[in-house]
Amino acid sequence: MYGMGFTRTLRAVGSALVAGALLVGIAPVASADQIRHEQWPLRSFGADDVWKVSTGKGVTVAVIDDPVDGSHRDLKGNVLPGKSFFTGGTADHPFGEREHGTAMASLIAGHGHGPGDGDGVKGLAPDAKILPVGIDLGDPDEGSDSSGKRLSYAEPLRYAVDHGARVVNMSFMTDDVVPSDAEQAAVDYARKHDVLVVAGSGNSGVSSPRNPAVARGVLAVGAVDIDLKVWKFSNYGSHIKLLAPGLHIRSAGVETPYRLANGTSDSTAYVSAAAALLRAKFPDLTAGQIANRLVKTAGLPDDMRGKKLPDPHYGYGFIRPSKALTANIPAGSKDGPLPPLSDASSKAAGDGKAVKSDTDEGMGMGIIVGIVGGVVGLLVVVLIVVLVAKKKSGRNGPPPGGSGGYGGLGGQGGPGGFVGYPVNPNPYQQQPGGPGSYPSAPPVQPPGR
Template sequence: MVGAAALTGALVLGAAPHATADQVRDGQWALKTLHAESLWKTTRGKGQTVAVIDGGVNADHPDLEGNVLPGKDFMDGGSAAPEDGDDHGTGMSGIIAAHGHGPGNTDGAVGLAPDAKILPIRDLGERINGYADSIRYAVKHGASVINISQKQDYPLNQDAESEAIAYALKHNVVIVAGTGNDGGPVGYPAAYPGVVAASGLHEDGTFWENSNRGDGVMLSAPAVKIVSTGGPSNLNGYRIGDGTSDATAFVSASVALLKTKYPDLTAGQIVNRLTKTAELPASKKGAKRPDEQYGYGAIRPLAALQEDIPKGSAFGPLAVPPPLQHDTKTTEKSPPPQHPVDHTAPPIRLWVMTGILTMFLAGGLTLTLLLMGRRTPSRNPGSPGSPGATVPNQAGPPQQETQQQSPHH
């Protein structure tokens, strides 16, 4: 099947009057595992925009109200709100940037980056360019992170999507996508070079058996019994779901938190902080990384914020998309274009002065020889210094400087 598949199954917990603060907030076990309270002492994601490319986002949910920006619908041309009954994009947005509601926002769900904004983009990747147009739209509209909690078995338009991913990385925008939920190989767009592929974990940190695995898995995150915001059919509803969709959203939120503290790092250097601090379970101790199930390991956003991690290269652990590979080689092997000066050739002004001086000397020498010739007619014609001799010109024509223009990328 070519069409994108949402990566989370959900069960509605109930309407807000029946789903108490304890039911919802206490059910968010992943926030405790990821040390959210400690994270929020440093950053809550303020100033960051996370584009959620999904089935639409319910901006009127009380736990998201005010955190959802105007977006775009690439499917029907309407608003970025979801269809009735589709709560997937709303759930992902809640994992990332829900802020709760009620006194002190203690009721309802809260996201890992509750001060971040959500840019909703309604797109299931089934158009002729796949996700390419949505990715470019997200970058142009200020997203610093792009969350794609969807999976396709193979790419619909590899060239267009690769170009869009390269475009995002050029603008230091991190793209995170789920590996899939059918236990098979990593799907698309997660499998593309330059995308952070997220696999799923149980509450105890072990690999979720339905999560797809293989080459390309980069990070793992909570994916089971994830409580979050619900859909448009019940504005106060909540959902609990399993899937790498949820893991993707936790990774995206972690990126948003890191970008608030390290705004000058490239996309690859931000991801580098997450991979360098990620942790494999005890059963994988000593395993080669990235592992086909866990990637570099489970995310530890608090450690990624606090530990002393060298910046590393611009792309960090990310595979370089084909459209950027030439740029990478040029950057690494060729210095920036300069304005070369040929120090072996005298400047033009010096050539002119030399020529004028030579003319004066030649004229004076000729006049002297003519006068001497009148007094000494016995000199042999054609001998050096005689009027018929050729005086070699020691000054050649000025060399023209050439400057090769570097190609525009």
């Protein structure tokens, strides 16, 4: 649980990390034990206590990304063969020097190495399994593959669902601000099969939504820095649901054993890992109910108190895995904070094609007659109401709401108006649980992958 003492510790650690980051160019490869020390998110999550409750064992997380180096000493044994959609064959070995997928996998299910696995990178869910699903990611911030073609995740996502993934991590963007029909159908397919899909918002610092984070039913993630401030390059908008650490993140590499990076890619991996912890601890909860535990226990800065959630920058707040695992949270609806999966979407999810209604070819005569009869009946009722109102107006003077006026229609309890629908409190509104402040993060390294 985040407290003021915890924040002071983070700031101290952050200062050390900034200094360490400045030395990256001097020391080609940091020592393995130094790497673990620089994994500040694990300390901020209280990972040692988290792992006493859950390690993600028995849960498969698909990483749709560059192929993953399953032979990396911090990942060996935790990476399944998977499938590469652009090189053919399996995706458990790197493609050239591409390392983004390896990095994401290590933040989710890295187990470290050495005595007591105390060296190297350790993921937040170290006993989870990674299903690598290789795609031609190109530059994950540009939205197209290396040949410039539009990147599509429809088929890879369906593959992940069909091969046992319970959480899917998508730390990339496509060129589009909305998903294609096939991509949205794939997301619906995942939800129909109780798979939680997590995607990064992007690293441009803009409010323009980007696919796949904006797809209906996806858990969209932004990034915070070590002071729990929203990263200045983290994309934002009404679709943002959660935040997680995304600055000065140590992870496994390919060209060199370890890398240091910034980005919502990393924060997305941490949310996927937290979801894996929860799916292991609460195997009977739906994907939406897992998301519900994450948002219900998320932390917020003090100055967000009383504000409507989700906030365009903070969503419901930054994840707190320990509290999500241990708090007494009612299961809630099967969809949680995610939009309901409509019957039409559920049917369309089966094959990725739009569902055609029986009425698309035209209405039957019986339906038309029924509609006409209903309209005529409604007109008669309206005529009677108007005549009665006019007669009463002549006896009692003008109606309330102003001299001779008809009164308002929308204001709750307004003079002469209908009482508006009650404003229901947001079911995920919570008291802020974490310190920090709202302003943008201080200058940092350029956006990373």
